Amino acid sequence: MSDENWSPPPVLLAVDLVIFTLRHSQLQVLLVERGIDPYRGRAALPGGFLNNDSEDLLAAAHRELDEEADLDAARLHLEQLGTYGAADRDPRGRVVSVAYLAIAPHLPEPTAGTDAAGAAWRPVDAITSGELPLAFDHDVIIADGIERARSKLEHTPLATAFCEPTFTISDLQQVYEAVWGVDLDPRNFYRKVQKVPDFIRPVDAERRVTKGRPARLFTAGPATSLHPPIPRPGGTAEPEGQR
Structure with a gap:
């Protein structure tokens, strides 16, 4: 195929946020209730698509945390956790997500923002046990976040x-x-x-x-x-x- 007939494949770029804290002597993660399809009503990580061609990844992560959980990302140190791009991870099409991780004490109760029907801290045990099914591949992302958090306690x-x-x-x-x-x-x-x-x-x-x-x-x-x-x-x- 010649170069002049080539066109880039349609790929959407998103961010997801894994926010951990300790509550009631349990490691807990911030989850939102999806207010739109797909997976309407299902628990998920806060996140979403980049707004436009000029918005960078970290700015999108900060915005999504504010819009979906009404949390101020400025008080959190976000670090990239990984990139997730399985072809079937999103039923809407090919979506690649860059996940960010934050681990912080004394975080407040979240409030659902404009893009979510609800937001709450949930024990990670409920996710790793399969008791709480999540949207997309967010159980995989959380499992990677748990491993990163556990490693941080070993080394920092x-x-x-x-x-x-x-x-x-x-x-x-x-x-x-x-x-x-x-x-x-x-x-x-x-x-x-x-x-x-x-x-x-x-x-x-x-x-x-x-x-x-x-x-x-x-x-x-x-x-x-x-x-x-x-x-x-x-x-x-x-x-x-x-x-």
């Missing part, structure tokens, strides 16, 4: 952001257990945390949380990455650049 001090300004090792352990979805041995966890320089620092205070010895209080240290990492059970805890 992200977990401290979900604790109060001063916290106990038990408080920190609860964050790891919620995100990793496992129960951890307290002594083993304490030993691993204490081996990481500048991850946490003790403060000159103690609080009694149960009968017995007072629990020691800590605050987040200056570390921006964890060396050595804190490996999750069954994980390899390789440096992210080597994965």
Whole structure:
């Protein structure tokens, strides 16, 4: 076929947003109820098509988060999670989606915007178990987001952001257990945390949380990455650049 007979295939570009937070000691994800077809009434990630030829991907992600969940994306650090382009992922045609991820504490209750019938935080366990079916391939995107979040706890001090300004090792352990979805041995966890320089620092205070010895209080240290990492059970805890 000659070049003059070639025309680009029709491909639509979209963004999807995976927003995680911890609520009630559970890892939860922001979902909206679709107000339009396809999948009207089905739970889905916030997202949508780029508005025009001049709108860039990140601007579209910010706009969709505002329009579908009335959340201010300016307070979130969005990072690209992946690109999803299976030919049959959208019944409307060939749609390629760039997914963005944010993991943040203390996020407010969402409010459905102009493009969604409802918005709410939902436990990720309801999705990974199949209890809550999602539109499109959003269960796949969320699974990838969960894996990224779990890896971040291995390699970065992200977990401290979900604790109060001063916290106990038990408080920190609860964050790891919620995100990793496992129960951890307290002594083993304490030993691993204490081996990481500048991850946490003790403060000159103690609080009694149960009968017995007072629990020691800590605050987040200056570390921006964890060396050595804190490996999750069954994980390899390789440096992210080597994965």
